[in-house]
Amino acid sequence: MGSALARAFTAAGHPTTAWNRTPGRAPDLTTVTRTETVAEAIEASPLVVVCLLHYDVAYEALRGAEDRLAGTTLVNLCNGTPAQARAMATWAAGHGARYLDGGIMAVPPMIGGPDAMTLYSGDPEVFAAHRDTFGALGTPLHLGADPGVAALHDIALLSGMYGMFAGFLHAVGLVRPDGIKATELMTLLEPMLRAMLPSLTHAAEQIDSGDYDSNVTSPLAMQLAAFGNFFDTARDQGIRPDLLTGIHTLMSEAVASGHGNHDIGALIEVINV
Numbered sequence: 001m002g003s004a005l006a007r008a009f010t011a012a013g014h015p016t017t018a019w020n021r022t023p024g025r026a027p028d029l030t031t032v033t034r035t036e037t038v039a040e041a042i043e044a045s046p047l048v049v050v051c052l053l054h055y056d057v058a059y060e061a062l063r064g065a066e067d068r069l070a071g072t073t074l075v076n077l078c079n080g081t082p083a084q085a086r087a088m089a090t091w092a093a094g095h096g097a098r099y100l101d102g103g104i105m106a107v108p109p110m111i112g113g114p115d116a117m118t119l120y121s122g123d124p125e126v127f128a129a130h131r132d133t134f135g136a137l138g139t140p141l142h143l144g145a146d147p148g149v150a151a152l153h154d155i156a157l158l159s160g161m162y163g164m165f166a167g168f169l170h171a172v173g174l175v176r177p178d179g180i181k182a183t184e185l186m187t188l189l190e191p192m193l194r195a196m197l198p199s200l201t202h203a204a205e206q207i208d209s210g211d212y213d214s215n216v217t218s219p220l221a222m223q224l225a226a227f228g229n230f231f232d233t234a235r236d237q238g239i240r241p242d243l244l245t246g247i248h249t250l251m252s253e254a255v256a257s258g259h260g261n262h263d264i265g266a267l268i269e270v271i272n273v
């Protein structure tokens with residue numbers, strides 16, 4: 001991801017200096033100035049973008065170069081929790097740096113393209129000052145002054161994505177024992193999932209209004225009754241039921257607590273621990 005970011009910055013005309021633990025990564029990236037130390041990379045620019053494996057790695061990389069951060073704007077794009085983002089904002093302020101936390105809602109080949117979305121949070125004036133530069137990566141969105149709010153949305157959006165991947169993997173696992181290829185299944189699964197997308201908006205509206213009684217399309221009691229077939233088929237096809245058990249547990253609890261005649265959005269009422 002770091003090389004994709006550096007490539008996009010230079011493609012947009014921003015002189016870019018990069019440090020990476022292992023020298024020589026992305027040898028085709030010739031438009032970037034490379035440094036041997038983190039301190040040199042920080043000194044090269046007033047805008048310092050960190051994109052490493054996770055926050056602990058970022059702290060580790062910056063250790064020993066903290067005194068160079070004063071007066072810079074530090075933007076951390078590592079995946080992390082809201083609490084980690086807030087703690088790093090405090091840490092950066094302690095070293096005299098302005099701080100934005102961010103989340104990248106794209107895979108590396110998308111960076112710089114029309115579908116790449118990057119989320120930021122922290123001081124809105126700091127974001128405004130660098131908004132055009134962030135635009136080199138994709139569409140930059142500022143979500144609030146609380147440094148943790150970008151990470152919260154990052155984790156929320158990725159959680160939605162992993163739900164999609166879980167459904168996909170389970171579906172593929174079911175058909176493969178019968179010699180049906182994953183790509184064959186996709187010719188049906190993709191249009192079906194696309195057609196189902198509006199049902200998420202329907203569920204979101206029910207959740208926000210708290211009105212689960214209006215416009216019910218697929219009562220949970222009916223859905224729960226079908227779930228036995230899902231588990232039986234998984235067993236018969238020899239695949240693990242794990243990717244279905246979480247939602248089945250919530251569905252059972254929701255029906256038991258009186259949501260049997262409500263749509264799937266009502267599961268939100270039993271999700272809190």
Ligand SMILES: NC(=O)c1ccc[n+]([C@@H]2O[C@H](COP(=O)([O-])OP(=O)(O)OC[C@H]3O[C@@H](n4cnc5c(N)ncnc54)[C@H](OP(=O)(O)O)[C@@H]3O)[C@@H](O)[C@H]2O)c1
Nearest residue numbers: 001002021022051052053054057061078079104106107108
């Ligand atoms: N790839 C994606 O699809 C994607 C999408 C959105 C967000 N992200 C986020 O972007 C961040 C980077 O992801 P990535 O795809 O670039 O991961 P990656 O390909 O695994 O690269 C990890 C980076 O962290 C460095 N690193 C790991 N451990 C280190 C250590 N102990 N000290 C110093 N550097 C260390 C690696 O350096 P070396 O080159 O020396 O190993 C490398 O630059 C992550 O937080 C990830 O969650 C990734």
